[in-house]
Amino acid sequence: MNYCGGTGAEVIYALRNSVTLPDSILKNLSLAGQTTRRTYQKTLPSNPNKDYYFIHRNTGTTQPLIVEYGFIDDTPSNNQFLNNNYKELAEAVIKSILEYKNIPYIPPQNNSTQTITIKKGDTLYSIAQKYNTTVDAIKKQNQLTSNNLTIGQTLAIPPKSTPNLTYTVKSGDTLYRIASQNNTTVDILKQLNNLANDILTIGQTIKLPSTEIIQVPTTTTTYTVQKGDTLYSIAKNYNTTTEKIKSLNNLNTNNLTIGQQLKIPSTTTITKPITTTTYTVKPGDTLYSLAREFNTTVNNLKTLNNLTTNNLAIGQNILIN
Numbered sequence: 001m002n003y004c005g006g007t008g009a010e011v012i013y014a015l016r017n018s019v020t021l022p023d024s025i026l027k028n029l030s031l032a033g034q035t036t037r038r039t040y041q042k043t044l045p046s047n048p049n050k051d052y053y054f055i056h057r058n059t060g061t062t063q064p065l066i067v068e069y070g071f072i073d074d075t076p077s078n079n080q081f082l083n084n085n086y087k088e089l090a091e092a093v094i095k096s097i098l099e100y101k102n103i104p105y106i107p108p109q110n111n112s113t114q115t116i117t118i119k120k121g122d123t124l125y126s127i128a129q130k131y132n133t134t135v136d137a138i139k140k141q142n143q144l145t146s147n148n149l150t151i152g153q154t155l156a157i158p159p160k161s162t163p164n165l166t167y168t169v170k171s172g173d174t175l176y177r178i179a180s181q182n183n184t185t186v187d188i189l190k191q192l193n194n195l196a197n198d199i200l201t202i203g204q205t206i207k208l209p210s211t212e213i214i215q216v217p218t219t220t221t222t223y224t225v226q227k228g229d230t231l232y233s234i235a236k237n238y239n240t241t242t243e244k245i246k247s248l249n250n251l252n253t254n255n256l257t258i259g260q261q262l263k264i265p266s267t268t269t270i271t272k273p274i275t276t277t278t279y280t281v282k283p284g285d286t287l288y289s290l291a292r293e294f295n296t297t298v299n300n301l302k303t304l305n306n307l308t309t310n311n312l313a314i315g316q317n318i319l320i321n
Contacts, residue, residue, distance in 0.1 A: 007074050008035035009089075012066040014056035015041050015049075021100045025067060028092035031298060033085060033286025033310055034069065035078075067093055077283065084284030088292070104143060118153040125247030125265070131157045135243050147247050166303060169204040180241050184209050220248065225260040238264045281316040294320045 009029045011022040022039035030036045042052035051057040055064045069089055070082050082089070098105040116127070124135045124147050135147070141158040149155075167178055175186045175198050189195070192207050200206075223234060231242040231254050242254065248263050256262075279290065287298045287310050298310070304319050312318070 003072050005073060006037065006071045007078055008037040009070060010037045010068045011039045012042060012053065012056075012068070013039060014059075014064060015043065015051050016061075017063050021063065021096065022065060024096040024100055025065070025093055028096045029069070029089060031310065032088045032092040032288040033081070033312075034089055034092075081284055081286075085286055085289060088286070088288050106141070106143065114157040115154055116157060118149045118151055118155065120151055122149055123147070123247050123250070124149065125244050127155065127157075128247075133158055135247050146252055147250060148252070167206045167208055169200045169202055169206060171202055173200055173202075174198070175200065176236060178206060185239075220263045220265055223262045223264050225256045225258055225262060227258055229256055229258075230254070231256065234262065234264070240265055279318045279320050281312045281314055281318060283314055285312055285314075286310070287312065290318065290320070296320070 009026065011025050013019065013022045019039055026036045026039060044050045044052050044057075053066065055066065069086075070078065072079070095105050114131070124138055124144075128135045128138055137158045138144070138155060139147075141156050169178075175189055175195075179186045179189055186198070188209050189206060190198075192209055221238075223238075225234075231245055231251075235242045235245055244265050245251070245262060246254075248265055279294075287301050287307075290296075291298045291301055301307070301318065301320070302310075
């Protein structure tokens with residue numbers, strides 16, 4: 001903790017190191033709801049070529065940092081925020097270090113995270129359908145690099161994510177891809193956004209429906225690969241995705257062979273309303289802590305509530321979906 005009248009977090013780093021990691025720490029502390037001040041270096045008054053702090057000065061070629069999360073003589077409400085959110089703030093520093101080292105960051109699993117044991121016949125696709133999630137979400141949650149499963153293997157089932165209500169078009173996006181990623185259809189997207197054709201512009205904002213399309217698996221059909229077929233073209237013809245076909249057929253690549261037999265998932269489509277509830281902000285609440293509590297994300301909360309900053313006010317009503 002810091003002292004002498006101030007508010008917010010600071011990071012002090014050694015003269016021999018760059019500001020990249022300290023800046024990342026301040027960014028993630030800010031996303032966790034903490035006010036931030038600056039990153040800086042401090043030199044000895046008697047020798048400006050040496051670090052002021054022993055931990056910086058006499059630790060060889062390491063990258064030591066001093067993270068001061070706040071000021072001990074700050075206002076009672078700000079110090080209460082630190083007391084209530086110290087785990088989230090510490091986690092923000094861990095996230096920064098892993099990102100800096102290019103190590104995948106997996107948030108701590110909360111008590112509601114479910115685990116299952118793989119049985120004979122299980123596939124990522126069948127598990128994703130059963131638990132109303134996606135193959136990609138399961139792979140990310142368990143750091144899987146392929147669709148292969150082993151009988152007896154334990155998998156963590158990710159909490160159901162809250163859909164965004166808008167999407168910003170990126171390079172390479174198509175309406176089909178956006179629809180598949182957001183559990184809806186091209187026709188619904190075109191109708192909702194008054195689109196006369198399938199042409200998109202980078203940076204364009206697309207409204208997403210307030211209902212999600214749930215594909216309920218019924219049976220599978222068999223398809224024989226023809227000349228010129230690709231996984232993408234087959235998926236589009238059968239209103240499914242390449243990932244679902246790959247998972248159902250235990251494919252590790254997109255390569256196909258003429259005459260190859262593929263199982264194609266046959267589904268029934270139903271719509272489910274996305275409901276919202278109202279939450280009243282209490283002392284110590286942050287967007288980060290609310291996102292974790294309600295199994296959503298900070299960006300989803302900001303989009304749903306038209307927020308331009310992470311600041312919350314006690315008594316403020318927040319929509320949660």
